[in-house]
Amino acid sequence: MITTNDLYKIGRLKFAMVYLMSTSGTTSLTRESLLGTVANRDFIDLVSSQMAFPGSRGKGLPILRVSTPLFTAHIALQGAQLLSFQAKGGKPLLWTSPNCDFSPGVALRGGIPVCLPWFGPHPTNPKLPKHGFARNRDWQLTNAHCSPSGEAELVFDFDSPADELFAYSFSARLTMTLGSSIKLNLSITNTDTHSFDCSWALHSYYPVSSLNEVRVLGLSGKIYLDNLEQHAVKNQYGDVDFHAEVDRVFPDINNDIRISGSPQIQIEHHNCPSVIVWNPGHINAAKIVDIGAGHEQEYICVERGAVLSEKWTLTANETRSAWMKIKAI
Incomplete structure (x- = not known):
């Protein structure tokens, strides 16, 4: 006997198949894996970017809508x-x-892009894409489950063969644990026969109610490199504010970071030594097509990762991991 719930699942699967087949941004392997993972999980729906973000621009991308008694979230398969x-x-x-x-x-532009296998401009070739290429390519959702309490765990995998963009093969896994908070665990494995350097960041965009009033706490007294002055070494006096353009890299930050404003947010970590703080200011925001004039007032970036001199060197078959946790306080 086919129940109403069975029909609902069949409907979801049919929609997913039709949508994925019409979306150029997904490979057949990704489609097969995704359909199998989503079909029997009632807390995940596959929707279009237009459905997830009404009025959004572009040709459209598949988006996972995840909803449990604890939270709602949207995740792009592109870049996990x-x-x-x-x-x-x-x-x-x-x-x-x-x-x-x-x-x-x-x-x-938004959420938490995974910048990998390099952060910022490529260290030797400025013609290569900024922040690497992992955020521009599809990842595979390989597992997903939800606990009785409503906490969900989703696992995304990314395999990158050696090519013209990066001369070494590697894989990455991003495990999202979502409930009353966000936890992202990133693992990178060198699948090549040679060692390589990689830098990475979880490039988080946080909403603010007032750019003039928001502060980033936990960095006072720390050294930073000023990206607006060719990495000039400076001291941070007081909390970070945003009365003008800000683009700073703080190395060797072991403590948690707090955002004081609305919402108030605490950012915890393990093995993410670098903190990057960024807001383009009103002049640059107007020049950035996917931000636009005035929208710089709506967010700040406070990122954790391993960049510049804190990049990772991975030997053949080595895996390294780090995590970041975000919660409202």
Whole structure:
């Protein structure tokens, strides 16, 4: 006997098949893996970017909508990018630009992009894409489950053969644990026969109610490299504020970071020594197509990772891992 719930699952599967077949940004292997993972999990739906973000721009991308008694979230398969998260009864903890371009291969402006296998401009070839290429390619959802309490765990895998962009093969796994908070665990494995250097960051965009009033706590007295002055070494006096453009890399930060404003957010970590703080300011925001004039007032980036001199050197077959946790306080 076919129940109403069975029909619902069949309907979801048919929609997923039709949508994925019409989306150029997914390979047949990704489709097969994704359909198998989503079909029997009632807490995950596959929707279009237009459905997830009404009025959004671009050709469209498949988005996972995850909903449990504890939270709702949206995740792009491209880049395994968590785009939105809101605990039940709480405020949104992530910002996605209203001008984000949801087109295959285009970097998505907002949420938590995974910058890998390099952060910022390529260290030797400025013609290569900024922040690497992992955020521009599809990851595979290889596992997903939800506990009775409503906490969900989703596992995304990425395999990258050696090519013209990066001369070494590697794989990466991003495990998202979502409930009343966000926890992202990133593992990178050198699948090549030679050692290589890689830098990476979880490039988090956080919403703010007032850019003039928000502060980043936990960095006072620390040394930073000023990206606005060719990595000039400076001291941070007091909490970080945003009365003008800010682009700073703080090395060797072991403590937790807090965002004081609305919402108030605490960022915990393991093995993420670098902190990057960024807001383009009003002049640059107007020049960035997927941000736009005035929208710099809506967010700040406080990122954790391993960049510049803190990059990872991975020997053949070596795996290294790090995690970041985000929660409202």
